[in-house]
Amino acid sequence: MSKSLISRRPAFRRGAAAGGIARGTESPLNKLGWKPFFQQQLSLDELTDCDPVRVVAVHRSQIDVTGEAGEEPVRVSGPLFEDALKKPTVGDWLLLARDSRKPLRRLDRSSLFKRMAPGAKQAQLIAANVDNVLIVSSCNHDFNLSRVERYLALVKEAGCRACLVLTKADMSDDHEQYREVLKAYRDLPVVLVNALDSESVVALREYCESGETLALLGSSGVGKSTLLNSLAGSELAATSGIREDDSKGRHTTRHRALYTIPDGGLLLDSPGMRELGLADVSAGLSATFSDIEALASLCRFGDCAHDAEPGCAVQAAIESEELDERRLRNWRKLEREVARNSKTLAESRADERAFTKLVHHALKHSRSRKNKT
Ligand SMILES: Nc1nc2c(ncn2[C@@H]2O[C@H](COP(=O)(O)OP(=O)(O)OP(=O)(O)O)[C@@H](O)[C@H]2O)c(=O)[nH]1
Numbered sequence: 243m244s245k246s247l248i249s250r251r252p253a254f255r256r257g258a259a260a261g262g263i264a265r266g267t268e269s270p271l272n273k274l275g276w277k278p279f280f281q282q283q284l285s286l287d288e289l290t291d292c293d294p295v296r297v298v299a300v301h302r303s304q305i306d307v308t309g310e311a312g313e314e315p316v317r318v319s320g321p322l323f324e325d326a327l328k329k330p331t332v333g334d335w336l337l338l339a340r341d342s343r344k345p346l347r348r349l350d351r352s353s354l355f356k357r358m359a360p361g362a363k364q365a366q367l368i369a370a371n372v373d374n375v376l377i378v379s380s381c382n383h384d385f386n387l388s389r390v391e392r393y394l395a396l397v398k399e400a401g402c403r404a405c406l407v408l409t410k411a412d413m414s415d416d417h418e419q420y421r422e423v424l425k426a427y428r429d430l431p432v433v434l435v436n437a438l439d440s441e442s443v444v445a446l447r448e449y450c451e452s453g454e455t456l457a458l459l460g461s462s463g464v465g466k467s468t469l470l471n472s473l474a475g476s477e478l479a480a481t482s483g484i485r486e487d488d489s490k491g492r493h494t495t496r497h498r499a500l501y502t503i504p505d506g507g508l509l510l511d512s513p514g515m516r517e518l519g520l521a522d523v524s525a526g527l528s529a530t531f532s533d534i535e536a537l538a539s540l541c542r543f544g545d546c547a548h549d550a551e552p553g554c555a556v557q558a559a560i561e562s563e564e565l566d567e568r569r570l571r572n573w574r575k576l577e578r579e580v581a582r583n584s585k586t587l588a589e590s591r592a593d594e595r596a597f598t599k600l601v602h603h604a605l606k607h608s609r610s611r612k613n614k615t
């Protein structure tokens with residue numbers, strides 16, 4: 243979605259996220275995704291002395307936020323930004339002191355995407371407070387069920403609502419074949435579309451209504467930008483950045499990650515979102531493969547590897563064609579991946595603990611030496 247989406251959104255103006263389209267009695271904050279879930283976290287004092295703002299972009303030393311007062315920068319410093327997993331990320335809601343504009347705290351998240359960067363020891367925050375995710379895949383030879391399962395595990399782990407969109411339905415005759423293989427995912431809505439046709443994508447509007455935050459996941463070329471343009475009803479889906487002068491007087495594009503969909507909700511699109519991998523998704527994995535886990539609980543042996551053990555309910559289900567063998571293979575693959583990532587995370591946490599202990603020990607030692615002298 244990267245290049246094409248961005249290059250096709252020149253007409254989106256700065257501060258568009260704050261402006262939006264007037265719709266009924268909705269407040270500007272509601273249009274930015276403000277919901278009762280966030281409102282009820284505010285104390286009476288905070289209600290009178292603070293402004294809630296939403297993070298639209300994160301830079302090294304500054305974040306850009308938007309709220310009732312429009313868009314403004316916030317400096318990245320202080321306790322709010324110290325913890326890697328607690329610091330604000332794109333989509334987060336912050337409370338700013340009304341007068342000083344200092345960030346006071348981050349509100350609890352309704353959902354959170356994080357990822358394990360290759361080689362990294364710590365999970366990295368990608369996006370917060372996304373409501374709906376369209377998992378986009380094309381219904382042709384590129385269709386890959388294992389990839390869909392991977393995305394589904396991610397979305398469930400993050401805590402968002404998912405819909406599977408099969409694009410290029412106009413180029414395929416055998417829609418039933420796809421519906422058939424997707425029957426196993428009972429709670430996953432599946433919508434077949436021709437992403438080029440705005441009539442065809444009407445069923446998806448409920449996922450990007452005003453105040454809803456939407457993200458799209460899917461590999462390159464499946465039609466994410468096309469879909470978005472049809473949903474937005476025009477070629478100008480959103481803009482990727484704010485043009486401004488850098489210190490040398492050149493024009494640079496400062497990337498933002500949250501956009502307004504004309505006559506709709508918000509789109510969260512950042513490079514991190516497009517490169518999502520699996521980190522700490524064991525809960526999401528269980529939800530996606532609950533059928534296999536239910537079968538596994540029926541195996542005769544508690545530590546059954548579901549290979550050739552007697553009384554294996556998983557193998558029996560494969561034999562009776564109740565379970566697809568590919569699904570078992572994918573489940574195993576993703577479980578291994580999760581185990582690897584969790585190990586790296588556990589190792590890095592153990593390293594941190596060991597380091598903290600060392601520092602405490604050294605401090606104690608130096609204090610006791612000082613006391614002696
Ligand atoms: N016939 C047909 N063509 C489609 C459909 N959806 C997308 N396309 C075409 O597929 C190509 C790729 O679509 P994009 O929207 O650029 O795909 P993307 O997922 O945004 O790709 P990246 O930017 O690489 O992530 C374009 O030429 C689209 O016109 C569809 O439903 N039907």
Ligand SMILES: [Zn+2]
Pocket residue numbers: 538541542546547548549551553554555556557
């Ligand atoms: Zn078994």
